[in-house]
Amino acid sequence: MSHPVLDVIHARRSIRRYRPELPPETLLRTVLEAGRAAPSGGNSQSCHFLVIRSAAVLSRLRALVEACFASMEAGPDTYRSLRSSITLSKRGGYDFTLGAPVLVVAANQRGYGNALADTACALENMMLAAQALGLGSCWINQLHWLDDAPPVRAYLEALGLDPGETVCGGLALGWPDQSPAPIEHTGNRVDWIDADVELPG
Amino acid sequence: MSHPVLDVIHARRSIRRYRPELPPETLLRTVLEAGRAAPSGGNSQSCHFLVIRSAAVLSRLRALVEACFASMEAGPDTYRSLRSSITLSKRGGYDFTLGAPVLVVAANQRGYGNALADTACALENMMLAAQALGLGSCWINQLHWLDDAPPVRAYLEALGLDPGETVCGGLALGWPDQSPAPIEHTGNRVDWIDADVELPG
Secondary structure, three states, rough: OHHHHHHHHHHOOOOOOOOOOOOOOHHHHHHHHHHHOOHHHHHHOOOOEEEEEOOHHHHHHHHHHHHHHHHHOOOOOOOOOHHHHHHHHHHHOOOOOOOOOOOEEEEEEEOOHHHHHHHHHHHHHHHHHHHOOEEEEEEEEEHOOOOOOOOHHHHHHHHHOOOOOEEEEEEEEOOOOOOOOOHHHHOEEEEEEEOOOOOOO | OOOHHHHHHHOOOOOOOOOOOOOOOOHHHHHHHHOOOOOOHOOOOOOOOEEEEEEEHHHHHHHHHHHHHHHOEEEEEOOHHHHHHHHHHHHOOOOOOOOOOOEEEEEEEEEOOOOOHHHHHHHHHHHHHHOOOOOOOEOHHHHHHOOHHHHHHHHHHHHOOOEEEEEEEEEEEEEEEEOOOOOOOOOEEEEOOOOOOOOOO
């Protein structure tokens, strides 16, 4: 089976180094339109994207995020990536945006059961559109983890996040400054159910 | 901007009527491989897909799901789609699989913070791969809602779901028996942040 969609799906990698230049407006809009076209529960279309391409805003957000993480303590059950954010922030100079010139903050309605699922579908569409256009992207979870951290939330609300919205994820976006090789997908197990089984009990 | 990936993203619709024939093995495997290639938090690749293409299993699952919903009562705050499942199940003859010959049950580790996000990215990849191959698909949430309903869980575990896994979503899959027109995406708001703002307080 060959199709450009499959090629893009299999070639996409999370990009963790970016060139500093802003990608052209038309490419960014194309990526965002791809996100907006994702399916949503009951066709609610209630995602909300803040596309931050102001260097001043990104710098301020980085500082706020670093300060929040630096004030946290990792416990034995802390998720590995969150632990890494805390450790790097305490050390100083932590950049959760991976140096990307654009950060998409992806939010949805608090209390809406499909908020995370709908937003993830939109972000996946954006990652694939970015790959198709030669851009790089990486899912950014830090603002989701800090959704209720007062200084970060106050700033995001000043930027346009609604108080009734929850940050479900984010996306670093820009021209890639690395070309990571495809990775093997040995996990994500698939079982084929072609015959019925005995019910227990 | 034109690219086959963008065309597929914008042409995809949720398909709610299917032809009864099973799509060829090679197409189904291609769809599943697209899902497996989705990004995951810390590259955990912990999704688990049960691909049900046994008519007997689908029939039994439909009956179990209908019985569960029929025993539930919708309250004033019940999500619209869940309310519809309950109403239709009480009436009898409810088919949550939309008549599709294939149902993908998509699960992930309980307690893993990115379970829903990772699984949604994988399902979005599958929906796009299906569209690219001429197949139709629709996100199916009923088994997610019934994740802890004992009769449904017991059956899914008999089919291969691990007790430590939670059903995050699902996918109806097959040859489409309808050609819905593209829909407008007027929601999913995008705000462009190109300058800093005053911090409140």
